Amino acid sequence: MKMKIKTHQKSEKSDRIKAAQPSINLRSGSLTTATPRFGSTNGGDHPNPRGIKAYAAQTATASLGPFAIQRRDVGDNDVQIEILYCGVCHSDLHMVRNEWHQTVYPCVPGHEIVGRVTAVGREVEKFKEGDLAGVGCMVDSCRTCSSCEQGLEQYCEHGPVQTYNSEDKHLGGVTYGGYSKSIVVDEAFVLRVSDKLNLAAVAPLLCAGITTYSPLRHWKVSKGQKVGIVGLGGLGHMAVKFARSFGAHVVLFTTSPEKGADAIRLGAHEVVVSKDQGEMNKHLNSFDFILDAVSAEHDINAYLNLLKVDGTLTLVGLPEKPLGIAAFNLIGRRRQFAGSMIGGIAETQEMLDYCADHGIVSDVELISIDQVNEAYERMVKGQVKYRFVIDMASL
Numbered sequence: 001m002k003m004k005i006k007t008h009q010k011s012e013k014s015d016r017i018k019a020a021q022p023s024i025n026l027r028s029g030s031l032t033t034a035t036p037r038f039g040s041t042n043g044g045d046h047p048n049p050r051g052i053k054a055y056a057a058q059t060a061t062a063s064l065g066p067f068a069i070q071r072r073d074v075g076d077n078d079v080q081i082e083i084l085y086c087g088v089c090h091s092d093l094h095m096v097r098n099e100w101h102q103t104v105y106p107c108v109p110g111h112e113i114v115g116r117v118t119a120v121g122r123e124v125e126k127f128k129e130g131d132l133a134g135v136g137c138m139v140d141s142c143r144t145c146s147s148c149e150q151g152l153e154q155y156c157e158h159g160p161v162q163t164y165n166s167e168d169k170h171l172g173g174v175t176y177g178g179y180s181k182s183i184v185v186d187e188a189f190v191l192r193v194s195d196k197l198n199l200a201a202v203a204p205l206l207c208a209g210i211t212t213y214s215p216l217r218h219w220k221v222s223k224g225q226k227v228g229i230v231g232l233g234g235l236g237h238m239a240v241k242f243a244r245s246f247g248a249h250v251v252l253f254t255t256s257p258e259k260g261a262d263a264i265r266l267g268a269h270e271v272v273v274s275k276d277q278g279e280m281n282k283h284l285n286s287f288d289f290i291l292d293a294v295s296a297e298h299d300i301n302a303y304l305n306l307l308k309v310d311g312t313l314t315l316v317g318l319p320e321k322p323l324g325i326a327a328f329n330l331i332g333r334r335r336q337f338a339g340s341m342i343g344g345i346a347e348t349q350e351m352l353d354y355c356a357d358h359g360i361v362s363d364v365e366l367i368s369i370d371q372v373n374e375a376y377e378r379m380v381k382g383q384v385k386y387r388f389v390i391d392m393a394s395l
């Protein structure tokens with residue numbers, strides 16, 4: 001899969017604005033000048049007076065609440081989207097609560113965005129006003145490094161521009177995500193969305209979908225393989241659906257025995273309650289591939305021991321604290337321990353098209369924007385069935 005994206009032409013205006021902006025070291029997470037002003041702009045002195053309704057966290061401990069943001073004017077290659085639905089990813093919660101120690105406040109999360117195109121720039125070819133469109137975890141990348149050349153923009157050597165909490169090269173400050181009424185994104189990072197599927201249930205495909213589809217494809221999960229999925233949350237339930245659809249024998253590991261019946265309905269052949277050591281032991285040395293989508297600290301060694309010779313355990317979960325790996329659990333059977341981050345733009349489109357062809361969507365619980373804080377509390381307790389999606393009409 002190879003895709004070439006047009007190199008972004010920076011306008012004189014954006015250079016001028018950028019020069020006046022705070023410098024944010026996104027790698028170290030340190031903000032080297034003042035944070036954006038509350039209710040005002042994205043941190044720059046952009047003269048655009050329009051306020052777009054959004055929901056933001058002002059600190060790591062505050063609830064999310066109403067906030068006004070700016071979006072850039074529609075440039076030649078840009079697509080303006082009225083956001084209709086936005087999924088709630090556990091990454092939103094990690095970021096809002098500064099669990100990865102890099103959050104710039106105010107923080108407007110949201111990277112599972114679907115909506116309707118309301119305007120397009122002169123050079124836009126893929127979209128027209130009125131089309132459905134999606135935006136996932138990235139809104140730009142360098143487009144010239146070897147990763148970008150290979151369609152792996154998520155691994156851009158200069159760091160992809162994430163949909164939220166990345167440096168905003170147009171307005172200054174940081175990018176703001178999908179808990180908002182609209183967004184403006186270069187068409188190279190906008191996805192086509194089928195009108196055959198329930199739109200609210202498509203939103204989570206933009207992160208939970210691609211984050212599980214990509215590693216299952218990369219490690220060639222297919223018929224005849226025994227595949228484990230760890231954690232039945234937003235990512236986990238999509239992983240179960242995809243692994244089943246790709247023909248594997250699917251075993252779901254959960255800490256929540258009450259999710260067993262749902263796991264089977266979603267496509268798992270077997271369910272193992274991971275606290276039950278006897279049940280775990282029955283699966284020792286038997287898996288070709290395991291995808292770990294757990295959001296919190298847990299014993300990764302328990303799953304490494306379930307891999308057969310040359311089996312792979314791939315981590316997509318991003319717990320706050322490091323995971324300890326016992327070396328013997330890897331070397332004994334030449335096991336592999338890997339990681340994977342979302343997916344490239346072309347692969348995200350491939351996944352969306354696959355879902356449209358196979359009728360795959362997320363199982364969602366639709367909420368209004370003022371329920372988002374409560375939704376976060378339920379997410380921490382593992383009580384999501386299986387993705388919250390915000391109805392943006394409520395904002």
Ligand code: NAP
Nearest residue numbers: 090091231232233234235254255256295296317318341342
């Ligand atoms: P989620 O919906 O909250 O699901 C996480 C699941 O993990 C829970 O439903 C629960 O499943 C299990 N779990 C939670 N606490 C646990 C604990 N203490 N011990 C064992 N299991 C526990 O979260 P999500 O949105 O799917 O995201 C999962 C993780 O992936 C997050 O860390 C997120 O930041 C990360 N993520 C990574 C990428 C990437 O590109 N790699 C993309 C998106 C998200 P059971 O009840 O079944 O045990």
Ligand code: ZN
Nearest residue numbers: 089091207208
């Ligand atoms: Zn996400």
Ligand code: ZN
Nearest residue numbers: 142145148156
């Ligand atoms: Zn790049």
